[in-house]
Amino acid sequence: MYITRPLGITLLAVILAIVACNDHEPAPVPNADGTPRSLNVGYGILYANLGDEQYLKTIRLTKTIVTFESISEPTREIIDEIAQLSSAAREELEQLAALSPVIMLDAGEGKQIEQRTRDAIRMTTVKEFFTSKEDFEVVLLVSQSQALRFISHLVKELHVIETNSKRKAWLGTLSEQFEQLYFRVLARLKVA
Numbered sequence: 001m002y003i004t005r006p007l008g009i010t011l012l013a014v015i016l017a018i019v020a021c022n023d024h025e026p027a028p029v030p031n032a033d034g035t036p037r038s039l040n041v042g043y044g045i046l047y048a049n050l051g052d053e054q055y056l057k058t059i060r061l062t063k064t065i066v067t068f069e070s071i072s073e074p075t076r077e078i079i080d081e082i083a084q085l086s087s088a089a090r091e092e093l094e095q096l097a098a099l100s101p102v103i104m105l106d107a108g109e110g111k112q113i114e115q116r117t118r119d120a121i122r123m124t125t126v127k128e129f130f131t132s133k134e135d136f137e138v139v140l141l142v143s144q145s146q147a148l149r150f151i152s153h154l155v156k157e158l159h160v161i162e163t164n165s166k167r168k169a170w171l172g173t174l175s176e177q178f179e180q181l182y183f184r185v186l187a188r189l190k191v192a
Helices: 005-022 037-053 056-067 073-096 111-131 136-161 165-191
Strands: none
Touching: 037 073, 037 111, 037 136, 056 073, 056 136, 073 136, 073 165, 111 136, 136 165
């Protein structure tokens, strides 16, 4: 079948119109106070991730005590910095959540499946840390590259939908901090 140029252009225009109509996100569903639900859910996920990351130093020390296997000084510094930043960011988030509009850090939507997924990942990661035949430092750095990438992008997405100027500024700074740590972890992976 031969398609003429005008017919081809018309078909292309129709296809593009269909794609354009289907390529939009629905408006965020608001909470009773008017804030997008995704804001509460996103902050809840961020809060939980920061909670996990704040214990990196404890994990590092436990691994060293149990197996007598330590990591290099440059990696130790990065891991401890991630733990410290995560702990401080979690505390600051608790304070910022009280600003208007109030953020619920324990948003219940999807919480069960998200919590079960987080628990499964946590258990798998701990198992890898303590039983892997691979170098502990490499396993730790790989897990941190994944966690830091997730957190930095989550923070960027929260920054886009945040309406409170103080939280928005904090998110911008936090995103940069986690992004810088991510690239430092990648640099360590090249030499570890």
